[in-house]
Amino acid sequence: MKMQRCCSSAIGKRWFSSFNNDKIVASVLFERLPVVVPKIDPTVYAFQEFSFRWRQQYRREYPESFLKKSDTRGKGDYQIDYKPAPRISEADKTNDQRSLQRALDKRLYLLVHGTTQGSGKPVWHFPEKVYESEENLRKCAESALESFIGDLSHTYFVGNAPMGHMVMQPTEDKKIPSIKRFFFKSQVIAANKFDIRKCDDFVWVTKDELLEYFPEQAEFLNKMIIS
Structure with missing residues (x-):
């Protein structure tokens, strides 16, 4: 029994040693759900x-x-003029990807442009933050999204566990630790606009458009994002 505890302790030390050598990053897949019912296939x-x-x-x-009785039921002097709202918005016509009022029948995802972990130059990426002293990764993800949009009162994080993770190994300098990205899903709640900050630029894109921004990770993202 004593030997088992020693072995368990040794395994634990090796696990934490490996964990500390890696850089842990919490990324947020911030999505706006469809506003109108998608067209039927x-x-x-x-x-x-x-x-x-x-x-x-x-x-x-x-x-x-x-049948004649049913035809006369409900008839009166009133008349209701109903005109459905257009499915194509002004943002669609101008291809304004910075607007949430586009692609109303699809899900939209937030991408920001700026420097990020593992890149020496500004690139497009999800809102993210390096895990430091937060209580858990979920709190780190909340802090990451809050740093870009401010107040989180119009957001909803789906679950406490990440929806996927990706490991990025260093290509040249082997002394640089690998980066483990854990993706969390959050959704827009009752909001049509956010004041995006701390980045050079931002876009709201559909899943197909999103995959074009990450050609090397397209296969992974296509499996992780279900829409």
Whole structure:
């Protein structure tokens, strides 16, 4: 029994030693959910049309007198003029990627431009922060997003655990520690605009547009982001 405790202690020391040699980074996938219902896929629409016509063959026949009564029900002097809001916004027409009022039927993700861990020059990246003295990685992720958008009252973090992680090994200087990025998901709640700061530029992009910014990590991000 004593030997087992010694072995466990040794393993623990090796694990913490390896952990301390790596740089831990919390990144935030900040998304805006779709505002309008996405258009129905043509295949799904064709099936629904076929299903409706099929049911019409077996629908119940009602007496003509009953149908006339239902036609006159609810009629009055009032009239409601309803015009649905357009699915294409002004931001779509001008391709304003800094606006949240675009691609209303898709999810949007925030990317910021500036220096980040592992890059010596400004690049596009997710809001992130190096894990230091925070209580846990979730708190570190909250601090990362707060540093870019300020108040977190219009955000919702989905769960306490990261949705994925990526390890970046140093390419040239082996003395530089590897970087482990842990991704957390947060969502926009009841907000149409954020005051993005501490960066050179920012964009709100769809998943397809996002993958174009990270061609080397496109396969990983495509699997991690479900939309």
